[in-house]
Amino acid sequence: METKQQSLSSEIELTADGSHTLFVPSMNEHYHSVNGAKTEAEHIYINYGLRESCASTLHVLEIGFGTGLNAFLTLIEAQKLQKKTIYTSLELYPLPLEKVQKLNYPDVIYPEFASLYYNLHRATWNEPCEITPDFSLLKVNIDFTHIPHPNESAKWSLGKSGNQFVSYDVVYFDAFAPEKQPEMWNQELFDAIYASMSHKGILTTYCAKGVIRRMLQSSGFTVERLPGPPGKREVLRAIKL
Template identity: 85%
Template structure:
């Protein structure tokens, strides 16, 4: 599967915690919260998702690779948690290397691991890559709305890492907001994610809208509202029991 080389025009902005985000003028949308990109990612995806899973090795699915912030924070956690993580991320609009190098995440988060941040972005698309002994990455350049599971005839299916069949223990649902990309938030796609997850699998998302909560419940998840990061009252965590 070849990289589609699509891109979104974006501008770098500084958020309240000193970390960068990207603003997309055509969508009037930010990649992260302006109240703190790093703080938001740690709060929702690392603390409410990754750290709550006892699976080992741990399979993570991310909807929206974007700036690589979630992947970088997850990679750094492998050294604290002492467990292997197999990370799959889906992205239709990969960033240019020029844009990536302008982001300040390595300096703000962990300067000693700057090379690892760039290794995430330099990793080949659509092929499994070992970034460290404990962190393997598969970046898939694909339109998430075209995903099916477990249709073997599809170009790419949920529940695979290379040729390996897997079940995801943690899902970071980090697509653009429903009002900006409504096609990314629909029942069929949540059903596909649910089917691809392990028992006690955890999905976290910044979106706490009632319609999203009800769709997750319709897929079979048990859903809870949790306190959000600065600037956001609530977020959702969904568990496949």
């Protein structure tokens, strides 16, 4: 798969918990909550998603690699738990390394893992990369709205990597907001995610809009509203039962 050389023009901003986020002027949108980027990511994706999975080997799918914050926090959790984690992240607009190097996540989160954060970004796109013995990463440079259907010849498609078919235990749905990228939030895509997940697989997202909750339910998920991080009343967790 050929890597698309695309990026969104963005500005670095400091959030309330001291961690950075990016602001995209053309979309009038932030990558994370201004009330705390690290706090939001840990609350929604690590606490409500990753830590709730009982899978012995975790297969994680992330919609939106972005700054790599979710991947970095997941890598750290895998290190702590010594739990094998296979992480797949989909991103159409990879950040240039010079922008990544200005983000303060290694300094304010886990300085001892700084080199691993940069290794996540240096990892080759569209090829599986072992970051640590417990954490492997596949970054796929793709338009999520044009996900190829699984077939024998595709090197990667939703639920297939190389010659292996996989079922995702945890899904981080972290695309830009529905009002900014409505094409990312539709029934067909949620149906495809549901079909690619394992029994008792968990999907978490910051978006608690009723229309999103109903689409997830239509796909077959059992959906619950949970208390959100600072600045957000509720988030959603969807489980495939």
